[in-house]
Amino acid sequence: MTRYPDSIAAAVEHEIVIKKSRFIAHAIPARSVPDADAAIAGIRTQYWDARHNCTAMITGVRGDQARSADDGEPSGTAGMPMLEVLRRRGLTDLVVVVTRYFGGVKLGAGGLVRAYSSAVSEALDRAAIIHRRELVAVSVEVPHTDAGRYENLMRDWAARHDAVMDQTGYGARGALLGVRVSPELLDRFDADLAAASAGLVAARRGEVSVIDVPAG
The missing domain is CATH 3.30.70.240 (Alpha-Beta Plaits)
Known part of the structure; x- marks a missing residue:
């Protein structure tokens, strides 16, 4: 039997706070790259005053299209860790956006990776999965x-x-x-x-x- 990646049934939102920085994660179903881009644009409009809106997406019934962006965070500390969470979960046809409001305390590269990964992982824990x-x-x-x-x-x-x-x-x-x-x-x-x-x-x-x- 051919196995396909799972997806999520509906959008979810989850927020965590780490050393006074707010990380607001949105996981949104997206059947195509244009759908994902539209979802990202909507989040950026909603959170226009945030310092960072970092993104990761996987689309395609086999999960063969993937993209991520750090949006001003140090290279490799946001988008890629978020994308790896999606891959580990075996998901496709969704986009995740993590909005960060800086709290004044630097987290370091390792701290950022953990923060962005945790925000996405905890958001997906709250999502309804579809096979x-x-x-x-x-x-x-x-x-x-x-x-x-x-x-x-x-x-x-x-x-x-x-x-x-x-x-x-x-x-x-x-x-x-x-x-x-x-x-x-x-x-x-x-x-x-x-x-x-x-x-x-x-x-x-x-x-x-x-x-x-x-x-x-």
């Missing part, structure tokens, strides 16, 4: 009178096999039930459906796509 999974669309057409029974069967199967239900459609000939199934479980689904329907109902396989699935 990216490669799933196959499977559809099952049944008579209207049987739709409720088969929908319940499929929901129960999906819950037990980590699959994802699609919305049910209704047409002139019957109800169209959909579920997203891991490729390695397709034969199991077919067999279980055949057993539940005494061989009267068969599934049709459709496209393969990468789906966001909430963690847990």
Whole structure:
């Protein structure tokens, strides 16, 4: 099974204070570099009076685009440590911005690295994680009178096999039930459906796509 980096479901904000300096971390979903740039511009506008707005981003379904910036901090003390947190967590399609209001006490290079890394790490601890999974669309057409029974069967199967239900459609000939199934479980689904329907109902396989699935 192909594994993809995770992402976050929604933006989070977290602040830490170290030796009177405030570090305000924002982690924001971003599906593309332009999305990330727009998020960064918004934070910089909001915190226009801060001395530093340091950034790190990873985008692409495989996490193949990455960028960071120290924004005036000593080279390598902010952006790269922030980016390393994202990489260690196995995340993509997000940008993190850490705003620093200087408190008058210098932290040194090591102190800055720890501060920016901690701000990002603690913010991500508060984020809702979503997993990216490669799933196959499977559809099952049944008579209207049987739709409720088969929908319940499929929901129960999906819950037990980590699959994802699609919305049910209704047409002139019957109800169209959909579920997203891991490729390695397709034969199991077919067999279980055949057993539940005494061989009267068969599934049709459709496209393969990468789906966001909430963690847990």
